[in-house]
Amino acid sequence: MKKRRVKMDLKEIRKEIDATDDEILRLFLKRMDLCVGVAKYKKENNMQVFQGKREQEILERIKSESPDDLAEGAGQLFTCIMDISKCLQQRILSDAPVPHFESPKIQPVRIACPGTKGSNTEEASVKLFPDSEIDFYPDFSDVFEAVENGGADYGVLPIENSTAGDIRQTYDLLAKYNFYICKRTQIKINHCLAAKPGADIKTIYSHEQALKQCFGFLKGYPARQVPYANTALAAEMVANSDDNTIAAICSERCAELYGLETVKRDIADNPDNTTRFICISKRPEVTPDADIISICMSLPHTTGSLYRMLIRFALYGLNITKIESAPVPQAKQDIKRETFDVVFYLDFEGNALDPEVVRLMTILEEEMKYFKFLGNYKHFD
């Protein structure tokens, strides 16, 4: 008998919840209608959608009028309502001019590549630009310099590895030079330990990423590890040296190229060890079939700022495929270190010529202290 009464009570309460929801929905729609009016005013008066001061006032009032245990929740609810409202307003305001991007240069082009012949980046460059001329440069920053001063049309560099994560130097240089990503590919990296025949290995040279990717193997190997600029340069150095105690970690193709012997093959911890490579250009180049967008931004150190940024993507129906945070590179002087010490790197699916994407990026640009479009490109398998 008692059980039945509780059931009835719940039914009653839920009925009232439904009626309340109907009312909330009616008021929500009414509020959005009012926001459409605000958007029309802003369009006529050339105002931007985001008005931080007004939002702050609304949130303070809402929180002060809520009981303590619900103040934060009420604040979040109204933050979300205002985000939806801005998304709606942006659609009304933007005739936002769809940005103009340059078209890709006609092949054959000159490619700048770090390291030397036999590197993994060379392999990626050939995959991205089959008929082009490849010039090698000692360092990642030399590749950027070559593109900057017109010595090369594009540069190719590693950006991300499935074992070791992001290659920070590439991201930092992208920011420093204000360059863009215009193509991407990936290749499976098969590391091997390579040395001259009969070597008594005491020291192993390789790029620090390669050393990281072979951590498990190296832990059990009694040799000193020395970071080197590039895997292929390390192999070349070992091949040209008279020292019989040194070895390199590089690809088997590279070992063969420099006449080294494969002491041990497949030494990467992850058998599917894969590295992604990007093509960088001075100007953004976007083709209609480009479907990955990379951006970076910094968020204020306030509760919920990451959540607020992410909800924008959901509201615009855009799928985030990667999010990473990293310390602010020294090179970005436009970020105040005291307040903004972390940058978020995001990839999402979309084309920068799509008006919805333009709207999302406009609102992020308005609201974030720092925002940069890093490129819109296609991945080549």
Ligand SMILES: C=C(O[C@@H]1C=C(C(=O)O)C=C[C@H]1O)C(=O)O
């Ligand atoms: C509605 C406006 O536009 C934006 C959305 C707000 C809201 O939904 O209340 C508040 C401030 C603006 O960021 C406005 O400017 O009043």
